[in-house]
Amino acid sequence: MTDHKTGTPEEWLAARLELLAAEKELTRRSDELARRRQELPWYRIDKDYRFDTDQGPASLAGLFQGRSQLLVYHFMFGPGYTAGCPNCSAIADGFSGSVVHLAHHDVTLCAVSRAPLAKLQAYKHRMGWSFPWASSSGSDFNYDFHVSHTQQEWQAGAVQYNFREMDFRPPAGQESSRDAWSESTFGEDWETYRREGPGMSAFALEDGAVYHTYSAYERGIDVLWGMYAWLDRAPRGRNETGIWWRRHDEYDSQ
């Protein structure tokens, strides 16, 4: 027997239909938000960012690969990391199957990280992904889009992230446990790991000019974690008490 409330099919249906009305309302609001995003003004990117890609050096316009829309996934992979971030890896597992479809709807999805290209290529091979992944090593790109943070910002407890200042320093007493976790996961201490952050940024290319149209961080990128959409419909929900996700080849058993 279960402790959960049970019902007849008729009782379930009545409750389900009530919920359906709320779900439809959420879908309509989601459509409305999408319209509002499209109505955001654009601003022109005049800085000349340079990236290293599988095809050689590229500008930001070059990352569009001939399409008019670019989605950058800011993948946490700092220069000293020994492997990519597990969160970002789970996100990439979720979007990698859709990249080919987006590419045929005028959207190039490209991951960008500060680690050198050779590290990104090796990790991509290990994970079995095929989406483009560019290195912004030596470019201000990650700092300008607030997904890499300077030591000064960190030490001031005033990291610019998700359109506000945040303090990512560990609470007193937790420094060593955080360091131990990040050392074992990335080969870096907590600060070096956490001075990179996840996010997504969208761009438009028109008449040779690149415009920044949208960026999102924190829970704004929940939608990229395909698994959360599933878990939000599972009987136990997200059911999270800590960091449970691993790189897909590092789960103990499936």
Next chain:
Amino acid sequence: MTDHQIASREEWQAAREELLKREKEHTRTGDALARQRRELPWVAIGKEYRFDADDGTRTLAELFDGRSQLMVYHFMYGPSYQAADPVNSSIADGLDGLLPHLHARDVTPVLVSQAPLVKLQAYKRRMGWSIPWVSAANTDFNFDFGASAAQEPLRPPGLDEDGLPPVVAQNAAAAGTDIPGYLSESPAVSVFTLTGGAVYQTYATTWRGVEFLMNYYPILDRMPKGRDEGDAWQTWLRRHDEYDD
């Protein structure tokens, strides 16, 4: 020059921060809905269903594969289909990479279709998927859960044959069948839990309720052109091995 409104970076950021407030409210509403879903009563499933799986006949409880939560996508592949349509195929493309993470959260995703198993196996090989896919050809499961119809074609509420969106005819042709044959199936998700040896249904959804499986949509909802498909929604999708490149 672009026709779109151009602003300074500061103006963009001010507009973005305004929108962020709405986005955060939306996220909180979504969390509240997820809680409401979990509060739905559960319905005990008393009927015995028997599916054709790669390793033989399986009951509904056996589809859980040792986990306590089962999420069925009623993948549209009817008896008259010669192949799956591109839209359903794009759903499986997105799902395949999520399997290890969902398994780690005690969730088993599985595809269930009405076509005979041998057809499903051949198509799965072609597409290179690893997700478990079973046939309900010899059980009432898809009929009982509203995903297959033996007589009247299934169609979105309020639409007659003339009002069907263009994607229906296109998908029927891609599936090698006619429109009534194609609409013997409809897209749906059914969720179950297994506890104390008993299976309960917890949740079900269909039509736009299955949009969460199409993870290109939330991405397009954040791009400058949006979904950019008008009334011809989903007609731009192809099977991943059929795009002209």
